[in-house]
Amino acid sequence: MEIVLDAHPRTTRSGRTPAVDRRPVAARERFAAYVAHELRSPLAAQRALLELALSDASADVDAWREVGRDALRACRQQERLLDSCLALARSREGLLRREPVDLAAIAAEAVRAHDAGGLEGVVLLGEARTSGDPDLVERLVANLVSNAIRHNIDGGRIEIATRADSGRAVLSVGNTGPRIPAGELGRLFQPFQRLAATPRSFDDGVGLGLAIVAAIADAHCAVVSARARSGGGLAIDVAFPALD
Numbered sequence: 001m002e003i004v005l006d007a008h009p010r011t012t013r014s015g016r017t018p019a020v021d022r023r024p025v026a027a028r029e030r031f032a033a034y035v036a037h038e039l040r041s042p043l044a045a046q047r048a049l050l051e052l053a054l055s056d057a058s059a060d061v062d063a064w065r066e067v068g069r070d071a072l073r074a075c076r077q078q079e080r081l082l083d084s085c086l087a088l089a090r091s092r093e094g095l096l097r098r099e100p101v102d103l104a105a106i107a108a109e110a111v112r113a114h115d116a117g118g119l120e121g122v123v124l125l126g127e128a129r130t131s132g133d134p135d136l137v138e139r140l141v142a143n144l145v146s147n148a149i150r151h152n153i154d155g156g157r158i159e160i161a162t163r164a165d166s167g168r169a170v171l172s173v174g175n176t177g178p179r180i181p182a183g184e185l186g187r188l189f190q191p192f193q194r195l196a197a198t199p200r201s202f203d204d205g206v207g208l209g210l211a212i213v214a215a216i217a218d219a220h221c222a223v224v225s226a227r228a229r230s231g232g233g234l235a236i237d238v239a240f241p242a243l244d
Helices: 023-057 061-092 105-112 134-148 209-221
Strands: 002-004 099-102 120-125 130-131 155-164 168-174 221-230 234-243
Touching: 023 061, 023 221, 099 105, 099 134, 105 120, 105 134, 105 155, 105 168, 120 234, 130 134, 130 234, 134 155, 134 168, 134 234, 209 234
Parallel strands: 120 155
Antiparallel strands: 002 221, 099 130, 155 168, 168 234, 221 234
16 A cells, blocks of 8 residues: 655646645644643643652652652653644744755764664665755654654664655655554554554654654655555655755
């Protein structure tokens, strides 16, 4: 199964762009509801931890330290969620800056910055230059690499490549991993969606990684293609317009 995410409007034979009702107000309200829902879990966890500790008159310093560690973990989860929401909102606003971007260099840095945790890495970085916001492109690449590592299997493999192809600068990220059921692939690029399978890392994301990838790609007029591998795992290509 393969999907191609390309949100850019196409012109009709008459040369007119078909009208698209995006319902921006409803979309913002739905997104705000998603964020509020996701924030409730870590907030509820912190409240339960504190109430339990306060109800225990015999709680000692060690017990309170454990509560503090758990509360700190929940705070970090909230921070990741808010950072991801800000990145997603920024990418949906369009590009505020545009300059030459070297996909190969950004991919190489992403590989260095991530701990693959014993996974085999196959990295083939050919020349691939586009233009856009370097910070957003870095986030896109980092999210794909992180996703490939997190949703993998012990002793598995990640594959990262860049290349120029038919006027496009293409980034490819693939991995081994659990099989993706039919019908699951498309929703992975929607906010707050996760596979039912347990990720390799228990430090799970917030379900925004691939949604941010899709939004940043859209802001750069790039096309995202995703394919579920027959043996398990996911292969994603992001094709940017090549830099003239």
